[in-house]
Amino acid sequence: MAETPIRFGILSCAGIARKLSRAIILSPNSTHYAVGSRSIDKAKKFAAENGFPPSAKIYGTYEDVLDDPDVDAVYVPLPTSMHLQWAVLAAEKKKHVLLEKPVALNVAEFDQIIQACEANGVQFMDGTHWVHHPRTAKMTEFLSDTHRFGELKTVHSIFSFAGDDDFLKNDIRVKPGLDGLGALGDAGWYCVGAILWAFDYELPKTVTAFCGPVLNEGGVILECGSYLQWEEGKTATFHCSFLSNLTMAITALGTTGTLQVHDFVGPYEEKSSSFTTVSQIGFTARALPSQHVVTTDLPQEASMVTEFSRLVKSIKDGSSKPEAKWGSLSRKTQLILDAVKASIDNGFELVQVEA
Amino acid sequence: MAETPIRFGILSCAGIARKLSRAIILSPNSTHYAVGSRSIDKAKKFAAENGFPPSAKIYGTYEDVLDDPDVDAVYVPLPTSMHLQWAVLAAEKKKHVLLEKPVALNVAEFDQIIQACEANGVQFMDGTHWVHHPRTAKMTEFLSDTHRFGELKTVHSIFSFAGDDDFLKNDIRVKPGLDGLGALGDAGWYCVGAILWAFDYELPKTVTAFCGPVLNEGGVILECGSYLQWEEGKTATFHCSFLSNLTMAITALGTTGTLQVHDFVGPYEEKSSSFTTVSQIGFTARALPSQHVVTTDLPQEASMVTEFSRLVKSIKDGSSKPEAKWGSLSRKTQLILDAVKASIDNGFELVQVEA
Numbered sequence: 081m082a083e084t085p086i087r088f089g090i091l092s093c094a095g096i097a098r099k100l101s102r103a104i105i106l107s108p109n110s111t112h113y114a115v116g117s118r119s120i121d122k123a124k125k126f127a128a129e130n131g132f133p134p135s136a137k138i139y140g141t142y143e144d145v146l147d148d149p150d151v152d153a154v155y156v157p158l159p160t161s162m163h164l165q166w167a168v169l170a171a172e173k174k175k176h177v178l179l180e181k182p183v184a185l186n187v188a189e190f191d192q193i194i195q196a197c198e199a200n201g202v203q204f205m206d207g208t209h210w211v212h213h214p215r216t217a218k219m220t221e222f223l224s225d226t227h228r229f230g231e232l233k234t235v236h237s238i239f240s241f242a243g244d245d246d247f248l249k250n251d252i253r254v255k256p257g258l259d260g261l262g263a264l265g266d267a268g269w270y271c272v273g274a275i276l277w278a279f280d281y282e283l284p285k286t287v288t289a290f291c292g293p294v295l296n297e298g299g300v301i302l303e304c305g306s307y308l309q310w311e312e313g314k315t316a317t318f319h320c321s322f323l324s325n326l327t328m329a330i331t332a333l334g335t336t337g338t339l340q341v342h343d344f345v346g347p348y349e350e351k352s353s354s355f356t357t358v359s360q361i362g363f364t365a366r367a368l369p370s371q372h373v374v375t376t377d378l379p380q381e382a383s384m385v386t387e388f389s390r391l392v393k394s395i396k397d398g399s400s401k402p403e404a405k406w407g408s409l410s411r412k413t414q415l416i417l418d419a420v421k422a423s424i425d426n427g428f429e430l431v432q433v434e435a
Numbered sequence: 436m437a438e439t440p441i442r443f444g445i446l447s448c449a450g451i452a453r454k455l456s457r458a459i460i461l462s463p464n465s466t467h468y469a470v471g472s473r474s475i476d477k478a479k480k481f482a483a484e485n486g487f488p489p490s491a492k493i494y495g496t497y498e499d500v501l502d503d504p505d506v507d508a509v510y511v512p513l514p515t516s517m518h519l520q521w522a523v524l525a526a527e528k529k530k531h532v533l534l535e536k537p538v539a540l541n542v543a544e545f546d547q548i549i550q551a552c553e554a555n556g557v558q559f560m561d562g563t564h565w566v567h568h569p570r571t572a573k574m575t576e577f578l579s580d581t582h583r584f585g586e587l588k589t590v591h592s593i594f595s596f597a598g599d600d601d602f603l604k605n606d607i608r609v610k611p612g613l614d615g616l617g618a619l620g621d622a623g624w625y626c627v628g629a630i631l632w633a634f635d636y637e638l639p640k641t642v643t644a645f646c647g648p649v650l651n652e653g654g655v656i657l658e659c660g661s662y663l664q665w666e667e668g669k670t671a672t673f674h675c676s677f678l679s680n681l682t683m684a685i686t687a688l689g690t691t692g693t694l695q696v697h698d699f700v701g702p703y704e705e706k707s708s709s710f711t712t713v714s715q716i717g718f719t720a721r722a723l724p725s726q727h728v729v730t731t732d733l734p735q736e737a738s739m740v741t742e743f744s745r746l747v748k749s750i751k752d753g754s755s756k757p758e759a760k761w762g763s764l765s766r767k768t769q770l771i772l773d774a775v776k777a778s779i780d781n782g783f784e785l786v787q788v789e790a
Contacts, residue, residue, distance in 0.1 A: 229680075230680070233595075233658075233676070233678060233679035234660075234674055234676075234679060236591055236593065236672070236674065238591065238686065238688070240588075240688060241715075242690055242691065242715065286646070288645075288646065290643075290662050290664075290670065290672075291641070291643065291662075291664060291785065292664045292667055292668070292670065294667055294668045303588075303668060305589075305662075305670065305672070307645050307646075307660075307662070307672075309645075309646060309647045312647055312649055313647075313649045313658060313678060315645065315647065315660065315674070317591070317645075317660070317662075317672050317674070319589055319591065319670075319672070319688075321588070321589070321688075323588060323668060323690070324588035324589060324688040324689065324690055324693075325584075325585070325588075325688055325689055325690060325691055325692050325693045325713065325714070325715050326693070326713070326715045326721075326722070327686070327688050327693045327713075329686060329695070331593065331682070331684060331686075333593070333595060333674075333676075333679040333680055333682050334679065334680055335597055335678070335679055335680060336597065336680055337680050338679075338680045338681070338682045340684070340697065342695065342711075342724065348721070348723055348724070356697075358680065358681070358682075359680070360596075360597065360680050360681045366681075366703070367681070368703055369697065369703070430646065
């Protein structure tokens with residue numbers, strides 16, 4: 081008898097939910113169960129267009145999804161300003177929570193979310209796909225290799241895309257009341273995540289935002305960057321933007337090796353992706369770069385859903401407690417976003433990072 | 436009848452002069468004519484090992500090279516702290532000057548060099564090879580393409596190599612009295628040059644060094660980085676180091692395109708090199724990267740020597756005056772190095788750049 085898949089409810093029909101809907105269908109241990117929207121017509125349309133089974137529940141409020149006892153887990157793609165309310169309520173209703181990034185408007189809000197998840201014994205995970213791609217595990221192997229890579233010295237990360245006129249005028253990510261962190265919360269989330277990943281999630285000591293970020297009329301960040309410092313000689317920089325061409329790069333330099341990846345946020349191709357390494361062992365011989373190709377059957381967002389559902393399943397059958405790692409990684413990322421924002425708000429002063 | 440090649444004299448037998456000696460041999464309009472060293476034995480050995488013709492003059496002082504009336508041009512690979520004295524003297528002796536980078540310890544010194552060259556009607560060029568590679572011209576074409584690249588937004592450049600124990604102890608680049616700018620003057624010269632090149636040599640308005648550069652016991656910079664700003668939304672960052680793995684990267688983001696090159700300082704292969712572009716015209720369709728391969732018969736340092744000798748030849752035969760562009764580019768690069776140094780020396784304060 082096949083195992084019962086984890087039953088997802090989706091809160092809202094945001095555009096971003098389409099990708100996750102496909103991922104739930106592709107994920108072998110997950111299934112669509114319900115969708116809720118403030119407009120029941122929108123919810124119906126979303127379910128019809130996104131491969132929900134005919135038996136799927138269509139609700140006209142988010143709360144109805146949370147009140148359905150057969151929903152195991154919710155995916156929350158609501159604007160960031162609504163995360164606190166709905167993620168906490170979901171946890172209180174004993175629903176496992178897969179929450180879009182940025183996870184909250186600030187760490188204080190996120191701490192309420194994570195406390196609600198802990199208090200109610202539900203799994204938390206944020207919706208960062210790329211860390212679940214098998215390529216990331218391969219890149220981690222390289223960064224951990226003391227011979228081929230040595231000791232990590234510096235990381236540079238870029239995530240930018242050029243929003244068109246409609247995006248820059250109407251997207252929730254450029255509206256002060258909705259996703260208050262703008263490009264920092266959206267594209268910057270990935271850059272900061274990439275840097276922390278490379279540093280094995282050791283937090284930097286200080287963060288200094290670059291002067292001259294670009295803000296829109298509502299004061300929302302459209303482009304910014306920052307410098308991060310660990311102890312002497314360990315540093316990182318990033319650049320995030322809604323204003324320049326799609327670029328998704330990590331460059332990590334160790335004492336003996338360099339890693340470069342150009343599509344880390346979402347690989348150019350779903351089933352085959354690559355990264356490049358160079359290991360220069362010795363001073364004079366000139367090493368050539370190696371390209372490493374990683375193939376996968378599942379797109380990275382489906383790998384994420386599968387891992388989330390695996391954890392939920394273990395909790396449901398009583399074999400495990402919630403895995404605290406995912407909330408911890410989200411919190412560290414949010415903490416750095418907060419520090420960058422604080423540095424911008426305080427004239428680009430150096431900000432001490434306190435966990 | 437073949438044209439008479441430009442006759443080079445080399446001041447000193449520094450290790451770096453070996454590469455240039457080969458370039459002079461490969462360059463069709465250049466020839467070895469003399470070498471001077473404070474040790475005539477060293478000069479003899481250098482000439483024998485580096486393909487000088489039997490007729491080449493071997494001198495036991497630098498001044499003898501400058502006094503030889505048949506020397507057209509000198510290549511000066513002396514430590515930076517000696518550039519002012521010897522480049523000025525060379526110009527005064529009417530020798531055209533090919534000077535290693537960094538061109539001076541600061542702009543004030545460099546201005547004396549360039550004034551001496553102008554006053555004596557001799558050509559000046561610094562020894563930065565990569566701008567003479569035909570790949571660079573191809574990359575310039577891409578950055579100038581308003582459709583494929585759009586408007587330049589940001590550049591990130593890295594040049595690092597991991598010096599071994601001997602290098603970090605004994606190389607002139609880590610000695611306070613010799614090359615006072617350390618990794619900033621050496622590796623940083625390339626990073627700053629790459630950034631200025633991408634910005635078509637428009638100077639930034641401000642420079643802010645990153646806190647926490649690594650210095651050695653003598654106070655010489657082994658690793659540092661900086662943030663540069665033009666008007667709002669046009670920025671650059673760089674990282675230069677003697678302490679991390681060989682990495683030579685430029686990433687330039689425009690509004691519609693991205694350029695990436697991973698071996699800009701010196702291509703992995705002499706005769707064939709590449710760079711990658713992505714042009715994302717429109718918001719939703721996903722563009723794939725294109726690799727552009729550029730082939731060349733001459734290594735880039737021989738292209739540099741050939742261009743230098745071409746300019747010298749035109750001056751010699753009276754058809755042109757010295758080309759001021761090369762001194763101007765060197766001065767801009769040196770000006771930014773000075774600003775980074777000033778920012779480091781002043782607690783990482785923002786420095787206004789004044790041409």
